[in-house]
Amino acid sequence: MPQKAGTLDSQQKTTSRRPAGTLYRGNTGMWSWVLHRITGVAIFFFLLVHILDTALVRVSPEAYNAVIGQYQTPIMGLGEVALVGAIVFHAFNGLRIILIDFWNAKYQRVLFYVVIGLWVVTMLGFVPRHLINVFSH
């Protein structure tokens, strides 16, 4: 049956089984986008909690110290590693998005690996020092 220009039936929409250059599926472009959204949501909800816990300085020193003491436990110490990991990825990938928008989109893939590299370097600087601070107290 001849196909009218501009229409595709639902089966023809998925004829490509492998991404082939221009298809936005399954590659670094998609995964950086997925990670940006997941880390963004996680950081947003932490921010809500973090402003509420910091607001306890207005209640009493005891109330604030009781809550900040929870941030110094081993489990929360590991949570802070995850939090900083999410923030550092979101930060570097956000700068990557800006470079794609204002500089040149053709470098998006290599910039993704630059983001991963900077993330690894930053976390190597942060995690050992942070874990020593958490577990030596």
Place this chain on the structure above:
Amino acid sequence: MTSTIEAPRSPYTRSAKKSGVNWEKWGWIYMRVSGVVLVVLIFGHLFVNLMIGEGVSALNFAFVAGKLTNPFWMTWDIIMLWLALIHGGNGMRTLVNDYATSRMSRGILKIAILVSVVALIVLGTLVVFTFDPCPAGAPADLVASFCKSL
């Protein structure tokens, strides 16, 4: 089942309203401008609170009192508070527009985001500007050392 796909590069039809401020454009610009500033502010915040000295283990009321009586850190924290909450709220609005399928759920979720963001901006701003580092009757070992000289 067929679905219509518009010809490439066909003009994007907007709603009838042509004049006025293009808020989506300014939101897009805001995410990039605030994002760059937030990288500096939040990396600085994390470095000072988690890396210097004993990091997270050194945090307590007296530590916060030292920062929130210093105009430099008060300014830093206020700018970070406003930029981060609006950046995060606008990002959550994008996700709601993408994933909430009914008009009603989008409306409820976006109002919830707006209420949370406004409430926390007001709360955080009030905390920074009304903070009392040496509350009356607080135990001396819990407050900053400069409270002794008062």
